Amino acid sequence: MADEDNVRFTEREALFFHSTGRPGKIEIIASKPMATQRDLSLAYSPGVAVPVLAIAKNPADAYEYTAKGNLVAVITNGTAILGLGNLGALASKPVMEGKAVLFKRFADVDSIDIELDTEDPDKFIEAVALMEPSFGGINLEDIKAPECFIIEQALKERLKIPVMHDDQHGTAIISAAGLLNACFLTGREFSTVKVVVNGAGAAAIACTALIKAMGVRHENVLMCDRKGVIYRGRDGIDQFKSAHAVDTDRRTLEEALVGADIFLGLSAKDALKPEMIEKMAPQPIIFAMANPDPEITPPDAKRVRPDCIVATGRSDYPNQVNNVLGFPFIFRGALDVRATAINDHMKIAAARAIAELAREQVPEEVAAAYGGKSMQFGHDYIIPAPFDPRLMEVVSSAVAKGAMDSGVAQKPIADFDAYRHSLKSRLNPTTSVLTHVYAQAKLNPKRVVFAEAENEIVLRAAIQFRSGGYGEPLLVGRDQVVRAKLVELGIEKPDSYEIHNAAISPHVPAMVSMLYERLKRRGFMERDVRRMVNQDRNVFASALVKLGHADAMITGLTRPFAQSMREIRRVLDPAPDQVPFGIHLMIGKNYTVFLADTTINERPTASELAHIARGTAEVAKRLGHEPRVAFLSYSTFGNPSGRWLESIRDAVAILDANPPGFEYEGEMAPDAALNPLVMANYPFSRLSAPANVLVMPGLQSANLSAKLLRELAGNATIGPMLIGMEKPVQIAAMTSNASDVLTLAVLAAAGVAV
Template sequence: MFYHETLRPGKIEIIASKPMATQRDLSLAYSPGVAAPVQAIADDPAMAARYTARSNLVAVISNGTAILGMGNLGALASKPVMEGKAVLFKRFADVDSIDIELDTEDPDKFIEAVALMEPTFGGINLEDIAAPECFIIEQALRERMNIPVMHDDQHGTAIIAAAGLINACHLTGRDLKDVKMVVNGAGASALACTALVKAMGVRHDNVIVCDRTGPIYPGRKDVDQWKSAHAVATEARTLEEALDGADIFLGLSAAGALKPEWVEKMANQPIIFAMANPVPEIMPDEAKRVRPDAIIATGRSDYPNQVNNVLGFPFIFRGALDVRATAINEEMKIAAARAIAELARERVPEEVAAAYGVQHQFGRDYIIPAPFDPRLMERVSSAVAKAAMDSGVAQDSIADFEDYRLSLKARLNPTTSVLTRVYEEAQKHPKRVVFAEAEEDVVLRAAIQFRDFGYGTPVLVGRTHAVLAKLEELAIEDPASFEIQNSNDSEHVPEMVEYLYQRLQRRGYTERDVRRMVNQDRNVFASLLLALGHGEAMISGLTRPFAQTMKEVSLVLDPKPGQVPFGIHLMIGKNYTTFLADTTINERPTKEELAHIARETAAVARRLGHEPRVAFLSYSTFGNPSGKWLENIRGAVHLLDEEGADFEYEGEMAPDAALNAKVMELYPFSRLSAPANVLIMPGLQSANLSAKLLRELAGNPTIGPMMIGMEKPVQIAPMTAIAPDVLTLAVLAAAGVVG
């Protein structure tokens, strides 16, 4: 609830895409300047794609009659889900999206309301509408509207499931036209899956669809027109009987609907898609116990082969919008399914595997690509756009698909995908993270989320009674279940004092001094928990300036051997990330330190999905103007030359020569192939000032400072951090991305 409420309520906002600073800007945006595009569109409606946002705008529309697995809770209650879907459109495919909730269960009223909005949108994504009304609504809107309309609950699931079935059949040597399939469930998603696989070659007579009553066969009295379209002659009257000898089970029904003993009766190498959420028709380990030869997919992220709609709908609409398609037809859905299937069969490039954590190669546990595979955007969108052109529903054409694929790759920031993977990796390998200032509301909220989302165990440092009281204030039902470490009663204090006294006794500290620090300084106490193995990472910084926190941590922890600790700020834009270093520690770095900072920051950039292009910044660009503070920068470049660094780097150069493509043209000898994404600052003053100015003035999300180079993963958050900032740093430290 805090996530949906904090900063500003909800998950979306509208921002202007053009300058709005001067009276001239406003006169162009509105009156009188707006009259020119108005007349152009009146003369030629196709010009709306050129002069307005319509060609990249999708409406996510629901009446709340089938919200997730929660049922009919009404239009208003569906708004958080629809906002979330709008965010996914933007996050995965750079499609602008607005959520619309219609307060009616009357299909005719719903249809009329949506149809009247055609001038506003380039596409319509219907969501969470109950069957059979969803069939009526989608069909009517497809007939009335001249833009793409898709009910994602039906077709999104169908496309991803079809991709997985293509690959499962490929692995088991089956041909789609010969397989025998049983579909359990006759709702919107199940019937859409059935229709799509038939369009792809599975024979009608080879598919038995079952609802709660059993198989649907000709003459059954209690079926509607949509179910009866899939009726086939069969003697089977139960799901168990229908499964005898079946090649494929496709379930979109209820938890536990498929019994292990029924799986035993299926054909050799059975294909089981148990997609009920959150609990599938049969758990994969249950199915594997009776049929080790089975290929299994579910809707869950904690098992292989997740059927996840986010693999499809953003990229399907992306391709459809880019050619101004008038519909999303069967050819486009099939093209999407085949593109997804083909991507899973390709070897994952090493750089993608390293950056995005895609460890599997094509096989029984990898028949569907990972949702964060960055290649999905270019492959699926291109396939959909081409299918729209080939099938005659495209109003624009793409002349060069290679250029189009490159433009798609450039639309998104890889950091966002990698961070998704980092959070998932943290869930798979949970760690103990020490939260040094657990009496602070912001820190405690982050620690609660760290535990609730399964990233690991938070170790809370603070006065026991104060932390427990805060947990109760935050409505935690079981405050005592959290591990709290208090220096007043911790069993670890004796070993801490001994360890730290051995470390500091020749630096002017008495045992009494050490005992006082352990008992009174939370950063020292928390660092000792880490040093002595009672935690695996640490987060602090909310109550004291960075330099003071770093001084206290350094009493206990050393840099990694041969390394220089430093800090990185990440400035994250819509389709770029810029890495600034060192923004925290080294006031006037030597040439050796600058070269080291460049190498390590380039490595972090690669771990976050970017090919580093490093610029050593200065007030001088290649000696103009001259100055006395340039030798260390030139020396760092020379050191990288000598060692043959495996990334692009250049310097000394002013920021415009590093970041502005037109200015870069003035220096054709520069070794940077494109604007820099790693900026190595000449000193702490310029670095820290730049990072804070950009954070305050630019308005883009910022991560950091992220501390690199300590012997144990320690992160020091800024004093102004909010709970999501602290959580991100804690997860990055726990996952080993930085530290």
Template structure:
């Protein structure tokens, strides 16, 4: 139930999965493997020591191997998303994707396994044999009714958590929303009348969970394709018959008479608008068919303006999204070495999610809603998927429930310390970048892509448009349409293209630039030639004239050349512009500045860069800790070129700053707080630095490019700060993904300027 409104071409999807290293996951060693000694410790003979320890005490496998943080995502491909039975091999991209979500949201390592069998017993036997390898089993995309047999049998045979997310993930998020919807409508779970439309895996799991939470069985009517599941039917399997009731009602329309709740896990359009008025006052409607709901929220609201409506889609309020559940449920289960994921743990997760939706949202989530803070109410009963508090709140609740219910083998003595450790697993920058994409959808902008004839730029523009992130405006010649068609765009005319040779806006661009440059030695015909022949001048003029909200360029020429051209058209803010590269680690993000503009900044410029970088870090979810980087740390070894750094620190000392800073420091000291405390106890930093202000462009640029070459897409930028209008200049090596991220961040700057 995590369908979104994001669209993309088939060509883009295939390119995403095939570029670079095919697929979405890789194995990375967690210990050094550089020397022969490392290899000897990792394998023979060093590995013999933990082998003997585990043989003597099997529980120590959690101490000496990755088992305790490793989940297998397993499928046979019999029910892949909404695509049906396409086989085990075809399910692999989905299972890899699930593994990525485990890592992204909860720092759980995951390996996908696709089993080529539709025989439930063979599947069960294969999975059961894997117990020594994994800390948990996530079953995925297995068709009903086999999924019930498989999960139940594996739960009985295995001594680690087994969880079929298609069933229980949907059920937990639905239950969280139902708790809050009942709270808003002054209902008790024990008193509500519920109609469940659909009798597949998710529908039965939802029904079982809400009954476990207090909904009375005789108040739940389940319907399948044949109508109401009642005790008089002789065509029911054991799973449907468990929810059969004594009733005279026979159709969905009959069942809805006076119903408080509709839970739809069936098919698009199954709930007719004319049936909704017969429901009880303030009805609760969860229309979760994938990809299109049983009834859309506008249709439901038109029929019953007092309804509370949820769907599985991100383009409507109250999205029932499984990513709110499974990563965090497994995180809590793994951390207490749970034997199973039981009803108590599922209910604890649902209640934790419900409580979180009732709390004021943090700034990161508010930004995703265009600066508006969503508040608990009819349109906000389920937390946002990128709420950074999820990783702290849900696993802690699940772990506590596991301990209370007796399935935890490693109880947690200090829950406060555990919650702190959960917070430490989260890299806030990653959440903020994700939320920036959501914010772009909320307040879409027009973004100029100045190099509109480049294939890489076009891929980014396609992704930007199809993702609902805004409107790309392509600057290029008429052949842009041919290139779009080659990239799989069915209707290239749907893209706006500005041709600097024949656009009716050329005259305005020339007038604007001539007025700006006529006293700097430029003749009008020179300006005309610049505008006609160079896309940067024309695009920048369009931005200055308000024809778009932001601009992206840089892939066809060096950064410095693009910046000079843009600066001729667009002015700067009070301080000179500079570049920030964002180095995104698993649990930490480090900003490096200035990586793009000033060759040898003065002390005043360094202090200004520090102040602006600190503000940028806060927008990225970080509490700034600035280190002025050098080859020397507080004069050791002595250096002749640290005067500007020390003077910059003195300048900040004389100002009212609201962030931590220190220097001069070598990067290894700046990023290692333990070393600071041991050798430099006078350091003013309370943790490792997350902003490195470099002494000059040469060291900064070399560092950023070296890290980019080694770290790949974990190094973003440079992000240009200090222009009077939102302009981003990408490196020539930028991928389409890099360009989309820069466009999203530029759009965010435009929105902030609008609200200022």
């Protein structure tokens, strides 16, 4: 089922998202260097002839010398796009690009979308079959029934690579996992449960077929379509529906549900009436998976049957049936063993792995994403959260083993422990953990001041902050200007946004009183303070936070960091026993590095360096990393010698005297901290692997490094993150885009950057 968050956005915002920068959501990036003539000669002519001849001699070598083994085609004809219907192949392209992005995001599977302009199943089958040499797997998507059954079956018979229609089998696998756990909790067995399936489309038929393959008895399943129960002898049903016809005298959904243990809905909004579930068996299991609105909402179901277990396709209710729990990891496991198919054995293995994962103790980062609630296996937690970091390892491994056990794996895995470790390291954990931070912010929304709301970039971020459900933005600016810009950006109700104009705000007298008490012995008269509050957006915004009218603030796009910091410090103090400092996150494909202090302390003392190390390590832990700290220098353990090394050595000694619980080492040059080959020259180093927290010796080197890396790495940089203030405050770089501002605002709201 789609991940429906009830997130509101304008059509203009959606179009802007898909069109800004490079149009679309995917691009092709070379995985080999292309800098020199020799590189080009190896990549193309004449060097490319060598692998060509090798593959011609042994076709299996294509997996060794090309991207085939990690490349999945997402293919559709656009006849059943989401809940929008048959809008054609071209209109489906944004959805297929999105599916390709999910493959990459969740399982590091490279994917390309292909839209075929035909509704003829034979032409579709032939076109896909001819592309078999290009891909390691085929993900069929958004193809209407019954053609989807014909197409998938024909391609599975013809091709020797995995083929799966995700609309059918993805939903089937996740719902089967949830049903396993719901039956476990209610003391039921698949072999005895009575099931009513409402809906007879592709997903409903696939769900029914899978649970039957897992032990549900054919005669115990009643399937209903718009005309009622599909019974043996009924006229006008196709071969796919007739396969699930049974002998019964029940004719309506209401009759079918009498005494039923399970309702499996893949039909339409409000199809299941409260009075229908009154006659179901004790502790009924209700999977209302219509998209985007369920057959019955969990509150309505529980009002009638408090003993029920309910799952939907919605993320705003417990027990979300979400396909992203399945398809990325199913293809990951299938590709890794070069499976020739995705069969029932593999699908059942995936369903059982997902079910068993939900029964395990929930990781801290998943609990944090639910606002710190204690998430435990039970009636409201029968399906793992989509961002559970263990899914990659658990589901992919189960699918790979299922392929091996069923004889379709061409490259069996010898060491599953090593394989699981490789799966863990395949994805960058920062991306996953930031997802948790966003989820945590949504579950505990905060009031965040956007101090420069007349700036369009800031205003876009504020709109996204609110529409994403992270909290309420407080917009600082002139009322008419901000409202006019909101209208320009497509906001239908600009008056619904809370705007604070420093010139006329009723909070000004209290702000002036508070600030005058702070500054009267620093050369400021009361009139000076009033002018600051009225005219300086950072002072005014900080005062809103100081006086409790907001929880956090974001600024920085209209003036340099140092100036913004000076203005904020007139109102806000460092947190007790804290030294404020800044962190930049540098995110690579398989690593994340935390760089500090990049913004504030020009020549930190040994004590400050030790404090910065501890604080940065703590942020790294909050974002899911095991910190390994390197105190950087031009010198590595005294070579060469110099006059600026004592503070670094003393900082290490401070940590030695009070061990912090993480690895640290220094002084050392960047290559000795990051390059394993150089690290090997220092066997006495206390770092067990390359450092991921780099504490810089001074602001000049830190700030230069951060800005240089930002220009070179672009979107792979987050920051600066301001740490150590009494209230969550973030100062974005003047070159930030709306996404950067939103990220910092969410980090502030979630309490990560404090």
